[in-house]
Amino acid sequence: MPSAASAPVVSRGLFHWLMLASGLVILAFIVLPLYQMVTAPSPAMMWKTLQDKEVMASIWLSVWTSSAAAGIAFVFGTPLAYLLARTTFPGKRLVESIIDLPIMIPHPVVGIAMLTLAGRNHAMGRALQEMGVRIMGTETGIVAVLLFVGLPFYVNTAKAGFEAVPRRLENVSRSLGAGRGATFVRVTTPLAWRHMLAGIIMCAARAVSEFGAIVIVAYHPMIAPVLMYERFTAYGLAYSQPVAVWLIVVCLVLFLLLRLVSLPREKAS
Amino acid sequence: MIELDGVRIEVPGFAVADACLRIERGEFFCLLGHTGSGKSLLLEAIAGLMPTAAGRILLEGRDVTRLPPERRGIGIVYQDSALFPHLNVQRNIRYGLRHHGQSLAQARPRLDRIMDLLDLKRLGRRSVTHLSGGERQRVALARALAVQPSVLLLDEPLTALDPNFREEVRRALKDLHREMGLTFLMVTHDFAEALYLAGRVAVIQGGCIRQVGATEEVFRHPATPEVAAFLGMRNIFAARFANGSARFQGLECPLTLDGPARDGFLALRPEDVAVSRTPPAGNGWTAYTGRVDQLLNLGFQFEVTVLVGKAVFTSFVTQRDLLDMGLREGDEVSVAFDPVRAHAM
Structure with a gap:
């Protein structure tokens, strides 16, 4: 008698093996270049890079500007995400498309657009400069660009989280005397925080990887991708690799965090 | 007390029109209707979760039409309990x-009493994700009652439950209503639930309230053929009432109605129609001879369809009676009923 642990009764056909082979090719395509790059620099080189103040400053700048962008996306994106999840209104599709725009637009275009708005030829640019806010070549500019490219990732993820909270729970909360605000704090947020956190991390991860818009708005101060590019053009591949590896380490930590929080909760005891 | 005064609710492709209803304080009232009849819309409008297009809603004499749900003093219990999973x-x-x-500290004596009534004491710190359907529904009831609402709104609270849990929650509802003296408004599609629980009912169909009355009264005397069909009447015939009899489909049965001759409907419950080999004699019943068209096994009983001319009669016959009679499709039989049971509309 066949046991439950025996091989499946139905043999897997050609279709299955074709799918598997094609999947493996794609995986290799992603993993191979990264593996090559990570293993290329010698440990000594890695250590030397770690002591390079310019490198560390750029990675730190990348990390904090991306985190700041994610924080701002959280504060200002949450209300919009909630509105989009809970209300229907004419033009909602349009608003959703606008949110997605930063994903579609070529990155240098983002940089040029930001500079256009912040320049002296634009009323808003003049107003900003009068307030002492400068975009070109400043950390403010970097954060603004990173926020621009990262926002869709936060808003869309948080929106999905809010949509997953049954409206009935909010209805019950209100019938029990809690207003809209209290309901949002006591019911909606505790049930959607995983999505919100995942959105923050995705937004930050996207921001860390931005290059095209940043080189236009702020070549200096140098974030890690720009420094890498500079090392590559000035000294060659071997000098840009260690910087890349250290940035990858940072990104990996971010993504591990993302995977961890989006895992389903352990069974409550 | 709940008063609806010409309430109109509009959603895309559907409207509840001109709903007028008065539910007294302490009543157990059922709003009956099929899925999509508008009964849940009406409940949500009373709760303040659905905007009204016209009319007024009064709770305990207070106009709450424009008040948000949190200021209406209502409790709501949904079919799926809607417990907060993180608490x-x-x-x-x-x-x-x-x-x-x-x-x-202030609320504890009251909460203790409610939890006692609903037998929830031992569940205290349990996660709500591991409760049975009946337990979930009892927690939902306790949560709604904890804030002392003036009205408890129940949206099909028994529908999603297994039959054994259904009985448990049904009894809890009845006990609660008796003990707390609150106004209960329950929405359901199941008339049996209403018969067991409600003092009065309203039947809503296609967004209109068709009939309001004492549960027994509505059950015995549905106002329209649609209400009669909803309440389980199967034998509904267009009829003309005149000279102490009703004529329908070429048949006639004695029926005394007040007033002049008129057209209407005659209805009979399947359980009030008897099928036999020979017509019953000497009991004043009306009997016709027909032919068995279909026998449908319903489990404990059979649904027997008998054709009398063009009229189709439906009757419920127990499995045992069916075997005793040796009934088969195509057999000639007698269908009989007590004219007192015939219902004129």
């Missing part, structure tokens, strides 16, 4: 206290 049983039940300016 344990106790925290679910205490959820509303702080919004009513009550400390736990």
Whole structure:
């Protein structure tokens, strides 16, 4: 008698093996270049890079500007995400498309657009400069660009989280005397925080990887991708690799965090 | 007390029109209707979760039409319990206290009583994700009652439950209503639930309230053929009432109605129609001879369809009676009923 642990009764056909082979090719395509790059620099080189103040400053700048962008996306994106999840209104599709725009637009275009708005030829640019806010070549500019490219990732993820909270729970909360605000704090947020956190991390991860818009708005101060590019053009591949590896380490930590929080909760005891 | 005064609710492709209803304080009232009849819309409008296009809603004499749900003083229990999954049983039940300016110490005697009534004491700190359907529904009831609503709204509270849990929650509802003296408004599609629980019912169809009355009264005397069909009447015939008899489909039965001759409907419950080999004699019943068209096994009983000319009669016959008679499709039989049971509309 066949046991439950025996091989499946139905043999897997050609279709299955074709799918598997094609999947493996794609995986290799992603993993191979990264593996090559990570293993290329010698440990000594890695250590030397770690002591390079310019490198560390750029990675730190990348990390904090991306985190700041994610924080701002959280504060200002949450209300919009909630509105989009809970209300229907004419033009909602349009608003959703606008949110997605930063994903579609070529990155240098983002940089040029930001500079256009912040320049002296634009009323808003003049107003900003009068307030002492400068975009070109400043950390403010970097954060603004990173926020621009990262926002869709936060808003869309948080929106999905809010949509997953049954409206009935909010209805019950209100019938029990809690207003809209209290309901949002006591019911909606505790049930959607995983999505919100995942959105923050995705937004930050996207921001860390931005290059095209940043080189236009702020070549200096140098974030890690720009420094890498500079090392590559000035000294060659071997000098840009260690910087890349250290940035990858940072990104990996971010993504591990993302995977961890989006895992389903352990069974409550 | 709940008063609806010409309430109109509009959603895309559907409207509840001109709903007027008065539910007295302490009543157990059922709003009956099929899925999509508008009964849940009406409930949500009373709760303040659905905007009204016209009319007024009064709770305890207070106009709440424009008030948000949190200021209406209502409790709501949904079919799926809608417990807060991130809070344990106790925290679910205490959820509303702080919004009513009550400390736990003040509310404790009341909460203890409610939890006693609903047999929830031992669940206290359990996670709500591991409760049975019946337990979930009892927690939802306790949570709604904890804030002392003036009205408890129940949206099909028994529908999603297994039959054994259904009985448990049904009894809990009946006990609660008796003990707490609150106004209960329950929405359901199941007339049996209403018969067991409600003092009065309203039948809503296609967004219109068709009939309001004491449960027994509506059950015995449905006002329209549609209401009769909803209440399980199967033998509904267009009829003409005149000279102490009803004529329908070429048949006639004695029936005395007040007033002049008129056209209407005659209805009979399947359980009031008897099928036999020979017509019953000497009991004043009306009997016709027909042919068995179909035998449908319903489990404990059979649904027997008999054709008398063009008229189709439906009757329920127990399995045993069916075997005793040796009934088969195509057999000639007698269908009989007590004219007193015939219902004129």
